[in-house]
Amino acid sequence: GLLQELQEKSLFEKWILACQDAHRPTFESQLHPYVSQALIGHFNADVGHVSADEIRTHAQQILDRWQDERRQDMMSQTLSQARSNARGVTGLRRVLRSLEWGEVQTLLVGENLQGHAVECTRCGHIDAHLVSFCPICGHATQEIVDVGEAILPWVVRRDIETFYVKDDPEFDKVGNIAALLRFRSEKVQPISMSAADDLEKAGAEYPGRLRRYARR
Incomplete structure (x- = not known):
């Protein structure tokens, strides 16, 4: 159907259904499973008479509720995974490492991150x-005052789902930053110095890191 085509073209990620309640079961039963999974809520409306302002108001309420539930679910999953040393990390040092290694699926940043x-x-x-001096390549470093702002380019470039957490004592205890991981990197295998040089010439993203693990 049209919705499936639009979704396949990445024209939307989530959507909200507005229709009369009497017609909703029939409509939803015809949805493709992927389209159905992307549905985050619905509200009763006569689409021939509902105003744009009413649509925006209902949609915003549904979106806010969905985001709150999603944030809470992601935080619960992340902290649970971190406690079991599985697909979750907490604290600035561990999160920075996971961001650098491309492991992060969802990032949680506290309002009180300092x-x-x-x-x-x-x-x-x-x-x-x-x-x-950089422990990876040996060049000079510069201090970053706002780490949350500094990591934004990574978040945007890698399309990482991000949530901001407010007024949560449990999140304060873990440093106001945490991440749910796609995977945990395996132990890095040593490479030869010549291989590290070749990768650096080819434009590897962090060539110094590769050199760090090279055999000497």
């Missing part, structure tokens, strides 16, 4: 330890 870090002026490595 972390400080440094960023390498050459390779872009961000480190929670306030070192003067």
